[in-house]
Amino acid sequence: MSENGTAHVPVLLDRVLALFAPALDTPDAILVDATLGLGGHADALLAAHPALTLVGLDRDPEALDRSGTRLARHGDRVHLVHAVYDELPDVLTRLGIAARGSLAGVLMDLGVSSMQLDVAARGFAYAHDAPLDMRMDQTASLTAAEVLNTYPPGELVRILREYGEERFAKRIVDRVVRERARAPFTNSGRLVELLYEAVPAASRRTGGHPAKRTFQALRIEVNGELDALRAALPAALDALRVGGRIVVESYQSLEDRLVKQSLAALAKSRTPPGVPVELPGHGPQLKLLTRGAEQADEQETEHNPRAASVRLRAAERILEAA
Template sequence: MSDAASRHQPVMLQRCVDLLAPAAQHPGSVVIDGTLGMGGHTEAILTQCPHARVVGIDRDPQAIALASERLAHFGDRFIAHHAEYDDMAGAVAAAGVSHADAVLLDLGVSSLQIDEAERGFSYAQDAPLDMRMNSEDTVTAADLLREADQKELARILRVYGEERFAGRIAETIVARRSTAPIERSAELVDIVRACIPAATRDKGGNPAKRTFQALRIAVNRELEILERAIPAAVEAVNTGGRVVVMSYHSLEDRIVKGVFAEGATSSAPPGLPIVPDEDQPYLRLLTRGAEKASQDEADANPRSKPVRLRAVERTRPTPTTRHRRSS
């Protein structure tokens, strides 16, 4: 077993492959794995869809290296693409085609990033507050804590972490950094813990979870990229192509749900006897709402517990009047 395979248990693996496979079984088919990680989903797609090639996108050079080693035996059926996952056009170009047949996005932080303490993603291990998914980016979580003003810190914690005590935490961070920079995860955990009332602190796991999520999202511009990536994924696939997305918190899922619902709904006013072509839906929902991991999977792999999976099939080209800002 490769190092990557031993360190990562892909979420909803077979369900993802089952949803993607109908679009990826013909000779020359191309699948974009927009969040390659350590290659678990890509490996399953390449194994179960023998005619498919997969372009794996990741912003993390270490993930690209580990996955490429794991998938080397597939030869030129696997293509690595170092980029952010909204670069669907670059991935399609890397495969030498005009459109892909399927796209998979497994959002959020990867096992590789969580498990390596020195990268500072985890509130459970003391480490420098880095949190960059791409080590070539310049701004770390420590930089953000040092440079953002109190109002901006509170906004980040409230919006990205849905933290009730965002104002109190931001005020304490600003006061604390006036004497010394906050550079380690244990320091930040202590600050957050002190800001949250005991009655609340004792419920729902580590009280710093939401703050760490918020900083990670801000450092990596996750929602900004996601707002471009979902429409870009829809535009990247042929008619008959499929897009499967797994989200791990409500902010992500809300964006995915909105784009999919827009494409699956007529834009014509209600009651028209004939719906013009430009108002016709161009997506078909493949999932009823958001699917969750089974209880067995959630028990075996705790990281699958918050997952929300949504999938669509492209039924026709997007009418010119309905193109979103992304393509």
């Protein structure tokens, strides 16, 4: 999900349309956009497939309001739900759709949307001094400020190392603990200043903005992103019918690794090694549609900077879920 000024620019839109096309040209096709955002991908898919029914999920009520306006022209082919993608089975059940083997497609465009980044008050962007919020769902309670001010030091170190892959996690947390004893953290500007002081100058010159990894780690913790993705991927794959396709766009290595592992596990035969023939029902359940992770080309990246970090993976279900 991306935005350029006020115009929503879906990442790798042409590639997404091409990957889904063979699966969606049937009268009963249902696609779940599990991270609806501003609805750019969804709008294009609905326009390309006039019989398609779309179920759009998003945890951000503001995103649902804005995408609802955008998608209104498609009428009753659109069903929008305020939910996180790991709630997919429950959402399908409530809509009267089977949670296994029923979907023609699932799209996941992961991470924080540009709409959220562009609203300074949401606290996602380290370029602006703003409240340390970082909630994708404003109805949730946990904020980045609460994480910084209340989590034990050891837990903060773990979060920065695991979710931000931050080499200087211990050094940063030592300073955070000292500073929060003096006064609680409320705004991002104070945290960014601390990170500039804590991250060595040599790393600042070669490793990007010193706040990038810490902000990513806090955002993932606040929104439970990786835990939700771990639960959502198996549910999404189970929901695909034979011939159904999944397309996932990731923007950081932790997400992409989970996607790669989930798809690869079902793309392998489950026939025990040494058995000379494929056992019935033990063949691969998925066919990988991409060789590794696909990236945006230079032209798209220039037009839409957020596309620079995208990693797209896709697969087709070729055998019913076990």
